Amino acid sequence: MSNGPYYQGSCECGAVTLLVTDEPLAQGSDDQGNGWLVLDAAAVQVSGGLDALSTEFRDDGHPCSRCHQCRQWLLAEGDELTLIADILLPAEAEPPSPELAERLPWRLY
Numbered sequence: 001m002s003n004g005p006y007y008q009g010s011c012e013c014g015a016v017t018l019l020v021t022d023e024p025l026a027q028g029s030d031d032q033g034n035g036w037l038v039l040d041a042a043a044v045q046v047s048g049g050l051d052a053l054s055t056e057f058r059d060d061g062h063p064c065s066r067c068h069q070c071r072q073w074l075l076a077e078g079d080e081l082t083l084i085a086d087i088l089l090p091a092e093a094e095p096p097s098p099e100l101a102e103r104l105p106w107r108l109y
């Protein structure tokens with residue numbers, strides 16, 4: 001394992017834990033103020049509670065994962081990127097560049 005950034009997070013009930021091994025690429029929020037972080041998909045691992053994760057399809061057909069115990073939205077994946085709820089990680093980043101925003105037609109919430 002590298003000595004680079006290393007973050008751990010979990011859902012509200014603690015059933016699902018995530019390990020993140022790189023700085024977020026970007027950060028933003030939706031119209032309701034729900035924040036998200038964009039990460040390279042390779043930098044995000046579900047380190048615990050895989051059996052508590054359930055995947056649901058949003059209206060746009062994109063799969064998003066949530067904890068089926070506390071119902072918190074946790075992550076959405078696409079185009080080698082992962083969107084995660086920003087309350088999961090103590091990390092901060094700039095808003096997405098136009099190039100990155102174009103790769104994010106999908107949403108977490």
Ligand SMILES: [Zn+2]
Nearest residue numbers: 011013067070
């Ligand atoms: Zn939970």
